[in-house]
Amino acid sequence: MSDIHNPDAHISAGHPKSSPDQIRAGHPKSGPANGDVIIDCNLHELYYGQFKAVRDTHIPIRKNKITAFIGPSGCGKSTVLRCLNRMNDLVRGFRFDGHVHFQGRNIYDRSIDPVAVRRHIGMVFQQPNPFNMSIYNNVAFGLRLNGYKGSIAERVEQALRRAALWDEVKDKLKQNGLSLSGGQQQRLCIARAVATEPKVLLMDEPCSALDPIATRRIEELMTELKQRFTIAIVTHNLQQAQRVADETGFLYVDTTQGGRTGYLVEYGSSQQIFQDPREEPTKQYIRGEFS
Amino acid sequence: MSTVEEPVSARPPTAGEYAANGAFRWSCYGFGALVVVLLAYIVLEIFRLGWPAMQERGLAFVVGTVWDPNRNEFGILPEIWGTLYSSLLGILIGSVLGVAVAIFLAEGFVAAGVFWVLSRFGLQYTRLWSHFPEQVETFVKTLIQLLAAIPSVVYGLWGIFVVIPAIRPMCNWIHEGLSGIPFFSTALSGPGILPAAIVLAIMVLPIITSISYEALVAVPPKIREASFGLGATRWETILGVLLPTAAPGIFGAILLAFGRALGETMALAMLVGNSNTLSLSLFSPANTIAALLANNFGEAGDREVSLLMYAALVLLIITLVVNILGSLVLQKLVVKEGKR
Numbered sequence: 001m002s003d004i005h006n007p008d009a010h011i012s013a014g015h016p017k018s019s020p021d022q023i024r025a026g027h028p029k030s031g032p033a034n035g036d037v038i039i040d041c042n043l044h045e046l047y048y049g050q051f052k053a054v055r056d057t058h059i060p061i062r063k064n065k066i067t068a069f070i071g072p073s074g075c076g077k078s079t080v081l082r083c084l085n086r087m088n089d090l091v092r093g094f095r096f097d098g099h100v101h102f103q104g105r106n107i108y109d110r111s112i113d114p115v116a117v118r119r120h121i122g123m124v125f126q127q128p129n130p131f132n133m134s135i136y137n138n139v140a141f142g143l144r145l146n147g148y149k150g151s152i153a154e155r156v157e158q159a160l161r162r163a164a165l166w167d168e169v170k171d172k173l174k175q176n177g178l179s180l181s182g183g184q185q186q187r188l189c190i191a192r193a194v195a196t197e198p199k200v201l202l203m204d205e206p207c208s209a210l211d212p213i214a215t216r217r218i219e220e221l222m223t224e225l226k227q228r229f230t231i232a233i234v235t236h237n238l239q240q241a242q243r244v245a246d247e248t249g250f251l252y253v254d255t256t257q258g259g260r261t262g263y264l265v266e267y268g269s270s271q272q273i274f275q276d277p278r279e280e281p282t283k284q285y286i287r288g289e290f291s
Numbered sequence: 292m293s294t295v296e297e298p299v300s301a302r303p304p305t306a307g308e309y310a311a312n313g314a315f316r317w318s319c320y321g322f323g324a325l326v327v328v329l330l331a332y333i334v335l336e337i338f339r340l341g342w343p344a345m346q347e348r349g350l351a352f353v354v355g356t357v358w359d360p361n362r363n364e365f366g367i368l369p370e371i372w373g374t375l376y377s378s379l380l381g382i383l384i385g386s387v388l389g390v391a392v393a394i395f396l397a398e399g400f401v402a403a404g405v406f407w408v409l410s411r412f413g414l415q416y417t418r419l420w421s422h423f424p425e426q427v428e429t430f431v432k433t434l435i436q437l438l439a440a441i442p443s444v445v446y447g448l449w450g451i452f453v454v455i456p457a458i459r460p461m462c463n464w465i466h467e468g469l470s471g472i473p474f475f476s477t478a479l480s481g482p483g484i485l486p487a488a489i490v491l492a493i494m495v496l497p498i499i500t501s502i503s504y505e506a507l508v509a510v511p512p513k514i515r516e517a518s519f520g521l522g523a524t525r526w527e528t529i530l531g532v533l534l535p536t537a538a539p540g541i542f543g544a545i546l547l548a549f550g551r552a553l554g555e556t557m558a559l560a561m562l563v564g565n566s567n568t569l570s571l572s573l574f575s576p577a578n579t580i581a582a583l584l585a586n587n588f589g590e591a592g593d594r595e596v597s598l599l600m601y602a603a604l605v606l607l608i609i610t611l612v613v614n615i616l617g618s619l620v621l622q623k624l625v626v627k628e629g630k631r
Contacts, residue, residue: 050416090519092399092406092424093415119522129513132536141531142521192521
């Protein structure tokens with residue numbers, strides 16, 4: 001796959017320059033790595049071309065929990081999230097030092113196909129992005145990619161039910177997915193993502209293009225989905241993180257080295273982050289002193 | 292707070308401005324109408340000049356297969372066949388090639404390749420080289436556009452001296468082995484349908500490539516991301532999501548190219564063989580309406596001019612029908628997409 005995705009990602013990720021010990025030593029604040037950690041994300045330095053976008057970010061994502069990434073604009077939340085299923089490989093000039101372990105294996109290992117990674121770690125994007133095809137085919141797309149042998153219709157229904165969309169669309173499955181409202185489209189995208197039963201669902205500001213009612217529905221949905229899936233979510237909305245997330249990581253921008261480099265300031269249970277933040281930037285951000 | 296009165300700088304348009312505005316509007320109307328009038332005039336004049344032949348020959352002219360002034364027999368069925376056959380074949384080759392090139396360019400394969408080469412030397416971020424991938428890509432795009440700038444007589448020459456000698460051994464080899472199949476039933480002795488179609492394909496390449504490229508680039512990046520995010524490979528994304536989404540634009544490109552191929556004259560007159568043959572064989576010489584017109588108008592008397600005008604009208608009708616059918620299909624594609 002290296003002809004398709006940029007080769008740099010393999011090179012530096014395959015040979016992290018710093019040992020894991022060094023990184024851990026630099027991050028006493030990072031949560032302890034328990035056995036239920038499904039993704040262990042450890043980014044030492046991440047570049048887009050020559051731009052250092054993120055540094056020193058270690059976030060363990062726990063199974064069947066919702067982990068939120070919060071922080072001001074441009075702090076690299078989305079970049080970190082996109083590392084978790086190798087979406088950044090699509091960006092030319094992307095490379096990083098560090099590792100991302102999924103169920104104990106480094107997904108950036110040379111032997112791992114990024115396409116396979118994305119089939120286990122699904123993604124829901126900021127803008128609802130259904131394909132220009134019927135609602136049914138939108139959900140069935142991933143199943144067909146995976147060569148699913150069973151009844152596709154059954155799985156489509158199941159996925160739409162899980163996304164709390166079935167009752168609204170069951171009579172118009174042949175209609176174009178783009179005919180739905182924004183909130184419905186986003187739930188369709190969630191259905192599309194969960195249809196193939198990925199282990200983890202990454203959500204990149206899934207509600208930022210939606211109205212408050214649609215947002216609430218998606219939030220309710222997330223709490224239901226975490227029974228079956230692990231969810232990592234990037235959000236601008238502090239209340240949202242507080243409402244849905246079990247764990248929260250706060251990222252901030254470091255401008256001291258010239259350029260804007262994001263880094264993890266603090267990571268912990270949502271309760272601790274929102275009620276008893278330890279770091280000064282976190283305190284200020286939670287109080288709403290900047291955004 | 293004191294309010295300082297600003298001098299009023301707003302005023303209604305003057306009579307002169309109204310006049311200029313009106314003049315501009317009416318001249319636009321005029322030029323717009325001129326196009327319509329010109330088209331109507333051309334069609335009318337062709338019709339008028341062809342009318343005597345139409346009266347005399349009727350539909351026998353369209354279905355007749357012989358063109359022999361000595362025996363006073365005139366029929367253009369082989370030319371109609373040759374026109375459609377060579378254009379369809381040319382479009383078929385040109386579409387596959389053109390859409391493939393459009394994908395290649397729209398997906399940034401060129402830039403990615405150059406970047407990869409630069410990264411082998413560690414030059415990819417240096418001031419001098421960092422824009423090189425995009426520059427190469429633009430250069431390749433421009434090269435393909437430049438194909439449109441080559442005069443068609445040059446294409447014809449190139450076809451005669453390069454394409455025909457190059458493909459002849461292979462064509463004759465195929466003919467010897469598979470002469471039972473109608474498509475290969477004759478040998479390629481020189482000019483013929485296949486070389487004409489190959490050159491046509493190259494001539495329509497810039498049209499198909501540039502319009503398909505625009506259609507592919509216009510597919511929102513979020514759609515691509517959605518597909519990759521589901522774990523689709525590059526090719527699954529291109530074939531399953533990008534091409535269907537860009538289909539109306541690509542179809543429009545092919546339609547435009549088809550119109551161009553139907554009317555192409557010079558290169559075909561040089562390459563198609565100008566022989567009144569009606570054959571399925573790819574290697575057989577043939578003729579097209581446009582080539583017939585170009586080859587015969589020189590020594591045409593009044594009667595022949597009328598016949599040629601009739602033939603021109605037939606070509607016009609073919610082009611028109613193709614365009615109307617195409618627009619209908621295109622409309623259907625767009626409506627299907629628009630029903631949201």
